Amino acid sequence: MTMRKVAIVTGGVSGIGKAICKELVDRHVFVFIADINKQDGHLLEAELNKDALNARFVELNVTDYKSVEHVITNVYKEFQRLDYLFNNAGMAMYGEIYDMSIDKWQDIVDINLWGVVYGTQVGYQIMKEQGFGHIINTSSAAGLGPSPISAAYSTTKHAVVGLTTSLHYEAEEYGVKVSTLCPTFVDTPIFDKATAINIDKTAMSKQLKKQKMMSPQQLAKIALAGVHKNKPIICPMPMRKTMDIVFTLFPSLHRVLMRMVCKVSRNARLT
Ligand SMILES: NC(=O)c1ccc[n+]([C@@H]2O[C@H](COP(=O)([O-])OP(=O)(O)OC[C@H]3O[C@@H](n4cnc5c(N)ncnc54)[C@H](O)[C@@H]3O)[C@@H](O)[C@H]2O)c1
Numbered sequence: 001m002t003m004r005k006v007a008i009v010t011g012g013v014s015g016i017g018k019a020i021c022k023e024l025v026d027r028h029v030f031v032f033i034a035d036i037n038k039q040d041g042h043l044l045e046a047e048l049n050k051d052a053l054n055a056r057f058v059e060l061n062v063t064d065y066k067s068v069e070h071v072i073t074n075v076y077k078e079f080q081r082l083d084y085l086f087n088n089a090g091m092a093m094y095g096e097i098y099d100m101s102i103d104k105w106q107d108i109v110d111i112n113l114w115g116v117v118y119g120t121q122v123g124y125q126i127m128k129e130q131g132f133g134h135i136i137n138t139s140s141a142a143g144l145g146p147s148p149i150s151a152a153y154s155t156t157k158h159a160v161v162g163l164t165t166s167l168h169y170e171a172e173e174y175g176v177k178v179s180t181l182c183p184t185f186v187d188t189p190i191f192d193k194a195t196a197i198n199i200d201k202t203a204m205s206k207q208l209k210k211q212k213m214m215s216p217q218q219l220a221k222i223a224l225a226g227v228h229k230n231k232p233i234i235c236p237m238p239m240r241k242t243m244d245i246v247f248t249l250f251p252s253l254h255r256v257l258m259r260m261v262c263k264v265s266r267n268a269r270l271t
Helices: 015-026 038-048 065-079 102-130 151-172 201-208 216-228 238-249 251-266
Strands: 006-010 030-035 055-059 084-087 134-138 177-181
Touching: 006 015, 006 065, 006 102, 015 030, 015 038, 015 084, 015 216, 030 038, 030 065, 038 055, 065 102, 084 102, 102 134, 102 151, 134 151, 134 216, 151 177, 177 216, 201 251, 238 251
Parallel strands: 006 030, 006 084, 030 055, 084 134, 134 177
Antiparallel strands: none
16 A cells, blocks of 8 residues: 555546645645546646646546546555545536526536535445545535525535535544535636526626635635544635524524525526
8 A cells, every 4th residue: 555645636627626636735645636627637737747746637527427436446446545535526507496497407416416426435435445534525605505596506515515414424433534615605717617597697707706705725725624623514614604603593684695695696687
């Protein structure tokens, strides 16, 4: 078994995943950048290997169980260890339920939920056998509370929180750690790439970008500090804590806030 720690980061080519890859390399972890974006994946691989061999790009579509299984088991076969698995690949989707089609539901559930389930299922078996390892599933603050006009996104992210916080306790006895990362607003291309259903994406993005954004680098540092502490939920935003307090102590104020979010988002409707 190699002494160097080994990580797999899905969606590792852009935004949060990319920053996590860099942060892991800074901590001397060997990183597999697993992503559907081959072109940028090879560029990032070259960047991370500039001074020493630190990373490898592997093309992966997380919606394909066989490929997820293949990538994760091959990493384990080669290195005889898997220390970290970040199931991070994801997409955003704006739209009212009224405008959603089943196809759109399937798109987002396939990436944001099945992608995470596949990774967790395969990674957990390996980590349970080796007796150590940490699975980190990226959810969102939208997985911890309502997210009107992004309900499909919120659905997938709530499911990721349910899976991950439950497994956190199941896995403890086997030496495996499991955490969910719940960011709020991080400055990445996800907003511009989002699928917008009957929503003016520019108007929506403009609204969202009024929020104070954290840089992916800041988030990656907080994420790894949370991983180090083995937190079940790593939620870096102070706003989230405030929302929790509001949600618990002042439920009617929370409802007022949510109605406001709904109204503002609905202003971006096209028809
Ligand atoms: N940016 C934010 O404000 C924010 C907030 C909360 C949660 N998140 C979550 O963080 C995660 C990363 O988002 P980001 O903001 O870095 O977005 P991003 O768009 O910058 O990165 C997403 C990455 O996932 C990859 N990807 C997409 N579909 C894939 C697939 N089928 N298989 C493999 N890779 C695929 C993309 O190529 C890209 O590299 C997502 O799960 C997202 O929902 C982001």
